[in-house]
Amino acid sequence: MCTREGVFSGNLSLDMSEGSPWRIRRSGFCGMRSKKFDGYIDLDSYDTIAMKLRGDGRTYISTIYTENWVNSPGQEEDNSWQAFVYVPHGSWRILKIPLDSYLPTWKGNVIEANMEMNPSRVVGMSLSLNAEGGVPGAKTGPGDFRLDVDWIKAMRSL
Structure with missing residues (x-):
């Protein structure tokens, strides 16, 4: 029996929309995010995120949010680290993304800074x-999309 988790x-x-009260300047984005974890998830003893997915031939973005180390005025958001996830259309695949492949980002753009993720302070995904x-x-482009998620796990690859 096969059941899908998500x-x-x-x-x-x-x-x-013209006249929208939201002042939207760009479109063509959709996302789902976990609730902010109560406390932290400690991934320090792991080096890889593994996912069992069935895709539609699009590229998705996996994001890990960590506690903000900066904590300066105007920079209240958590740090975000992103990696591309591509699953060919139709079949289940297990993808493994090394944590060091996740790049630091701000509003979807890679930050050109020498930063390291703190995997012991994960607050969401x-x-x-x-x-x-x-x-x-x-x-790419507009249109229907579908990504089936069976599971997401942290693992040690070495």
Whole structure:
């Protein structure tokens, strides 16, 4: 028997409503994020995030949120670390992403700074989708999407 633990699906749109009170400047993004963990998840003894996924040929983004080390005025958000996740259309795949492959980002852009993730202070995780970018040859642009998630685990690969 096969049961799915989660489905991330919908229709990615580039449309923007005129007169929207939200002051949206860009579109073509969709994401799902865990609730902020109560305390921290300590991944210090692990070096890899593994996921069993069935995709649709798009590139998704795996994000790990860690406690903000800066804590300066105007910088209240947690640090985000991102890696691309590509799953060919139709079949279940187990993907392994080394923690050191996750790049520090700010609002979806890679930060060109010498920073290291603190895996002992993980406060949340997410999966998201952009209309543009990703792995060369992957499906991009607006339209329907679907990512089935069987499980996500931390593991030690060595």
